[in-house]
C-alpha cells in the first residue's frame with residue numbers, strides 16, 4: 001500500500017510528466033485534465049488526492065462510485081464514470097455524475113436520455129471506441145462510431161462531449177499510438193460531418209503506462225490509477 005504522503009508525491013510527479021509531454025508536443029499543459037482513477041482504493045486515498053488540488057475522480061463500478069460519493073460529499077469533486085455501464089445502472093448515477101466516458105450503444109444512451117429528462121438534467125457523455133480491435137474490450141467499432149453518434153445525438157438530455165478509448169496493453173507504450181491516432185481520426189470525422197450540435201472537444205485517452213504517447217496524439221483527459229495509488233489488488237477469491 002502507498003502511504004498518503006506518497007500519493008501527493010505521485011500526483012506531483014504525474015503533473016510534471018503531463019506538463020513535460022505537453023510542452024514537447026507544443027501544447028498548453030492546461031489542455032490536459034488529470035483524472036485520478038481510484039477504483040478499488042478507499043476514501044483516504046481520494047481524500048489525499050483532493051488535498052493536492054486534483055478534483056477529477058474516475059471510477060469503474062457503479063456501486064463503488066455511489067458509495068464513495070456518499071462517503072465524500074465534497075462539492076468540488078467531478079465524478080467520472082469510466083467503466084462499462086449497463087442500462088439498468090444508469091439510474092444510480094444520472095443525477096450527479098459529471099461525465100460518463102463509456103457510452104457505446106443505443107440502449108444505454110436511451111436510458112441516459114430517459115433519466116436525464118426525468119431529472120431535467122443534461123448528462124455529459126463520451127462515446128467509447130474500441131480502437132485496438134481486442135475482443136475483450138468494450139466500445140463501438142471505429143467504422144460504426146459515426147452512425148452511433150448520429151443516432152444518439154438526437155437526445156436533448158445527453159450531450160456528447162467527445163470520445164474515449166483504452167489502448168492495447170502492450171509492453172511498449174508506443175504500441176498504443178495507432179489506437180490513439182484512430183480515436184483522433186474518428187473525432188475529426190465526426191466534427192467534419194457536422195452531426196453533433198456542438199463540436200466534440202474531448203479525447204479521453206492514456207493511462208499509467210501510455211499517457212505521454214496519448215498526449216502526443218491529442219489527449220485532453222488522461223485517466224491515471226496505478227501511478228497515483230499503486231498497483232491494485234487482483235480480485236481473486238481466497
Ligand SMILES: *Cc1c(COP(=O)(O)O)cnc(C)c1O
Nearest residue numbers: 037060082207208223224225226
Ligand atoms: C483502471 C482504468 C484506468 C487506470 O489505469 P492505470 O493503468 O492504473 O492507470 C483508466 N481507464 C480505465 C477505463 C480503467 O479501467
